[in-house]
Amino acid sequence: MSVSPGSPDSVSPEFPDTTPAAERRAPGVRVSGLTVVYRTPAGELPAVSGIDLELPAGTITGLVGESGSGKSTLALSLLNAVQPPGRISAGSVEVDGLGDVVKLGGEELRRARGRHIGYVFQAAQNSLNPLKTVGKQLLDLGRSHQVRDLRALVGEARDLLGRMGLDGARVLDSYQHELSGGMRQRVGIMLALVLNAHLVVLDEPTTALDMITQATILRIVREVHRERGLTTLVITHDLGVVAEAARRPGRRHVRRAGAGAGADRRGARRAPPPLHPGPDPGHPAPGRRPRRDPGAARPPADARDDPGAGMRLRGALRPAHGRVRGGGAAGRLPRRADRGLPRRRPAGRPGPRAGRDRAAGASGRGRTGRTRARRGRGHGGGTGVITGQAITKTFRQRGGVLGGREVTALRGVDFAVPKGGAVSFIGESGCGKTTLGRIAAGLESHDSGEITIDGVPMSSLRPRRRRPYFRRIQLIHQDPYSALNPTRTIHQTLDAPLALRARQTGRPRSWTDERAEELLGLVGLDPGYVLPRYPHQLSGGMRQRVVIARALTVDPEMLVADEAVSMIDVSLRLGILSLLKDLRERLGVGVLFITHDVATARYIGGDGELYVIYRGQVVERGPVETVISAPVHPYTQALLSAIPVLHGLERPGEQRVVPTEALDESRPDDGCLFARRCPFRTGRCESERPVLGHAGETPQEHACFHPERRSVVATPMGAP
């Protein structure tokens, strides 16, 4: 380890650190019988009840649980930092060299935080002070911990940032808004480590970061852990993140945080044994969370009526994390998908299961849809529901006297979605994929290019006349919490578009209620329960189902699903995804799936096309399986290799590392847009922009001058 540990004399004499830093080692942590309660009007509710947990010295431990399961509360208890109305009501947290943290108070506790226990907060990228430079905040930290030699502290910080692949001096001189999300996350890690803490808690370290940045951060966590000899606790809702963070060191533990309720069943769950790599006879297959007690940790209504609840018991992950080649995942999925169905299915209506069986048969509608999808793969052939040609879009940010900044979201994108087909757009945040989806749904105007719906070019119509066309394309929002009007019941929400539909088609007004129930049944909800309720009374998964049902009220030909599951609990995601898949098969609705996650794209649109978008340009396009198994563009390769993989499952190759930030913003973008981050760039890449095509005889289209170089493995970024 090249970083010099803080010397003992950097500690203020008023608060002498009893342990010389040189002797400070990764402490072990033993949590026993920890109970944290929150005061609510309904009495004290336990968020964490009677948890026993051991973090052996020098290990990475993952703590996994869905939102509301108490994992963040548990982590805060390690610092004795639970805020009112919460309080630690019982139990102890023994940290080597510190004693029982729960008993610490005042100055002792304040010193322990930061010096002994480093904490990287959830959304650390937003926890920096926007008014101070990083360096200033570092000095504040040093002063409040009575560090005498601030110069050494700054040196240490610069060193740490350097280890994480950043220009330390520049970062210390920057304000929060001058750093990207991944850079801020690294700053958060630096601040947690700079005082030489050897116990580090990372709360959701990669939430809200794109895949490549996530992979980079996890690698840094892994490396820093090893080099500094830390005890690390990673809290996340994503098992893949834990697996990735703990990839190299020998010992791994996965602890599960259960929700506070159902404490009486807790006994059985205390101190779960480590989840070993490879199948363990006593545990579910790797990649699934341990089975949980039915109904133990959810409000009864939720458990009863959320169709996802059944699935949650099986502990589904993002589906294609089980990146099983061929039949494996597909073979498992229908069974799981079954669990996403309503308990009470209206009598006499064939359930989705029946539909699925039909689809599996020779004459199923799903099959027809798929065949059509294959046939319609040629672009701009006129058979598509929607095609876009050379779509460009530039956002002008107002500001300043001189006209403000321009952000180019799309640079001449062609796309086509066949009837009943599935097309997936993937790319990192800010690449323009959401803008493209919104343009396709008619919610955003484009600057140039042509959108054609059912063979009718939209530019030939006046805006008013375009509406019925765009109505055939419905957008499913990313955020089910803002997509439903909080002041309207589900009945009111569904009734308005249905009433419009009834008027248009000359159906009686009474049809709307009948149809609303039918649609809710279709998306796997119990109409009797859902209809009279307000959105806040439903879970995230149920809301997203309502959003889908609302989109179906106008009988759309295509759904644009914009990150449709990213804000839903991991365990409920598969239910929504299989619903979308099911709707495709049963109703022949096309799906334009926008995501940053290759696995979900593969699950929903495995038979369709995959578009990889980078900075507003399609850099690779082809059948999903082709692109995934043999990516050509370096960006696609980086994206694919960034997927966290659970241990026990193979990874296709070494992680391809590309810098997560554009290196030099000042240079003009004449050449390839990816050139700045590309490990293979040549002179040509910098001066000429490649266009989408089959150069190098690849089966898929790509925009790279050097498709033949793809076997080269890049050197890790940030190595000194």
Next chain:
Amino acid sequence: MSEPVVAAGGTRATLRRNFWRGVWRVLRRKPSRMLGVVILAGFAVMGAVGPLLYPERLPRDDDALYAPPSWEHPFGTDFEGTDVLALVITGSRYVLLTALVTAVITVVLGTGVGLLAGFRRGRWDTVLMRITDMKLTIPGLPLLLVLSTVWTFTGAFEMGLVLGLLGWGGVARAVRAQTLSLRERGFIEAARGLGLSTTHIVGRELLPGMAPFIAMNMLIAVTGAVYAQVGLFFLGVLPFDANNWGVMLNLAVFGGGALTTTAALPYMMAPLLAIMLLTLGIVLVVDAMDEIFNPRLREE
């Protein structure tokens, strides 16, 4: 076929009932809110029925000018020997009616302009907001002084109209800001994508979300209007021939010397007390508005 319809129809009826039951629950949650409602109801009754209980010309008692409080005259009498309580009650109609008219005009105009500007954006927004800004720069008091030379403000409606036209600017600005933030929400976009009419989007999707804000502004506009008109009459900048609280204050202070002698003190205190009580009632009820219009807080 008909069964689900019946069921859903029932659902709708249940919903409406639930709203009022929710309102009741919200009010009951804090006793202060009930008190506020009782006070406001009391003033409403006072303004509506009170003046009917007294003859057109209130009786005078020439032997008891500025009489101290007694069982016969709880707040004493005025300079003519008229019962102060009777004056407060008969004067309340003008004050409350003016306040109501002001509040309605302020809120309707302010909300309308704000919604239109925020929802349409672009040219509408620019034009409407420039008008709003211009309106906001017109100083109210000098304008009223000028107006009073040509207009007598005998009727509550005229008074309310003028105050309302002077007061909608702030509400318009605030409603516009709210609209701008709400229209970016997913459900508004979804409604547009589904092809729902603008009337529906504005009336059913946007407006309910702003209901607590609008209701609060309405109540606050009432207090504002009461202060404004009482203040104007008190200062004596408006000619008066009718009776109201502001006139009473003016006469008590400038005629009776209530600030220097104790004799006219009850005469001054009575309308002041009424104004304070009204304000208190409004403040207590405003506290409940957010919970009443937010289904989440209402149902809990």
